[in-house]
Amino acid sequence: MRSRITAAVGAAALAVSAFVPGATASAAPSAPAPPATAVAAPNIPLANVKAHLAQLQSIASSNGGNRAHGRPGFRASIDYVKGKLDAAGYQTSVQSFSYNGATGYNLIADWPGGDTNNTLMTGAHLDSVNAGPGINDNGSGSAGNLEIALAIARESYKPKRHLRFGWWGAEELGLIGSSHYVDTLAAAERSKIKSYLNFDMIGSPNPGYFAYDGDGSSGSGGPAGSAEIERVLRAYFTSINVPVEDTAFDGRSDYGPFIEYGIAAGGLFTGAEGRKTAAQAQKWGGQANVAYDRCYHASCDTSSNINDTALDRNDQAIANAIWTLGGSGDPDPEPGETIYSDDLETDKSWAVNPDGTDTATAGKFERGASQATSYSGTSLQLAAAGGSNALVTGASAGTDAGTNDLDGGKTSAQSAPIALPADAKTLSFAWNFAHLNNSGTDDYFRVRVVGPNGSTTVLDQGGSAANRSGAWQTQTANISAYAGQSIRILVEAADGGTGSLVEAGLDNVKITK
Structure with a gap:
């Protein structure tokens, strides 16, 4: 003193x-x-x-x-x-x-x-x-x-x-x-x-x-x-x-x-x-x-x-x-119990182009009723994994498969802050990424967890010169390193090279103990 x-x-x-x-x-x-x-x-x-x-x-x-x-x-x-x-x-x-x-x-x-x-x-x-x-x-x-x-x-x-x-x-x-x-x-x-x-x-x-x-x-x-x-x-x-x-x-x-x-x-x-x-x-x-x-x-x-x-x-x-x-907190959830979820059916304040650096001219991320598209037997955009809505690169099908696909560069969307309890452990989500054979390594779909002191990439899918048919898949990631912190989920997709036919989507986000 x-x-x-x-x-x-x-x-x-x-x-x-x-x-x-x-x-x-x-x-x-x-x-x-x-x-x-x-x-x-x-x-x-x-x-x-x-x-x-x-x-x-x-x-x-x-x-x-x-x-x-x-x-x-x-x-x-x-x-x-x-x-x-x-x-x-x-x-x-x-x-x-x-x-x-x-x-x-x-x-x-x-x-x-x-x-x-x-x-x-x-x-x-x-x-x-x-x-x-x-x-x-x-x-x-x-x-x-x-x-x-x-x-x-x-x-x-x-x-x-x-x-x-x-x-x-x-x-x-x-x-x-x-x-x-x-x-x-x-x-x-x-x-x-x-x-x-x-x-x-x-x-x-x-x-x-x-x-x-x-x-x-x-x-x-x-x-x-x-x-x-x-x-x-x-x-x-x-x-x-x-x-x-x-x-x-x-x-x-x-x-x-x-x-x-x-x-x-x-x-x-x-x-x-x-x-x-x-x-x-x-x-x-x-x-x-x-x-x-x-x-x-x-x-x-x-x-x-x-x-x-x-x-x-x-x-x-x-x-x-x-x-x-x-004060004492609420009783602990049971192991595996859901402590956060977003099925994209309601607006939970996802922000498109959150840092102002997106360059996409079409197919920007939006939460909406996703309509299926395909080209020569290759499924591209998919209907939502559950319910009606998903976070997708252009929800409407348009007149053909290339009308509302991702064009012109990067599009991104970020969730509102999610306050994780001290026992948060696992992030899971449904995702899909599809492209035709005019794609290349400049195209991608990524999902990151962004915390107060850095970020972690939990999904990273790159394009290639091949037809890739879209299919909803589930990704899980251990996020216990972020327990007790406020995080955001950042989704990014890019048609980064010459014009390619690219689609991506995210649905059914869940965090469990």
């Missing part, structure tokens, strides 16, 4: 992608109330969290005693967390930025599934100050969030909301990493983040128990929806009879850039350089008139600078909040 003095200096020094006080705060709607259906959070093993802290301590010890921005210990910390998440099935990405002449990094991890338009994000800064290894500040929040993310994978938790985790760089220099992340998100993507939970210093050795003041009861509330987050975070402590006090939304940690855009936020904190009062010592234990963390921003912020009870309580409170706010 940055100090208030450091925060002011860091914010003033930042020239690009800065956290700017007074920025517009209307982009994100308020967070919804927790879903009515929720499953209980599992136990988060303290031993596992402590093992992550031991690894962060070892990384610091091997890299000059710290894990600070621009230092090898920070990149090694990113690599350690990323390795654990990758092995657990998260979709991870490392975002780089530059500050003070050094490269910094944010690690973003998405748990596949859930409504990506209603994202619940949880974050913690991973960097330390130069003076020490930063095990409480903020190895504690980073390790706790990591173990909770791993518990999500172990439990195969399928929430209604999409879950995303962030580990931020250069927080100690003025919220640089988190500001860069939020500021550089496209507005449409930023608006999908409805709630942000932040955990910074959750194992202080002389701990207090503080929650960000979401409801403004102490005079500094957060954006709309923050009160509900605070209520859920406090609920766990109520259940174990531990009183909680408010801590202000003063922009001191990585929630600052989120609340500047009106994103509901909340979090927990066990205290930094401030001193525990006598009244607090009376209700929480510990030493009065002594700092919550005597090693704040110091070389002694090591593995021995952690209160296990505070760390364990906060980890459980975080898990409870994520499971409560995330």
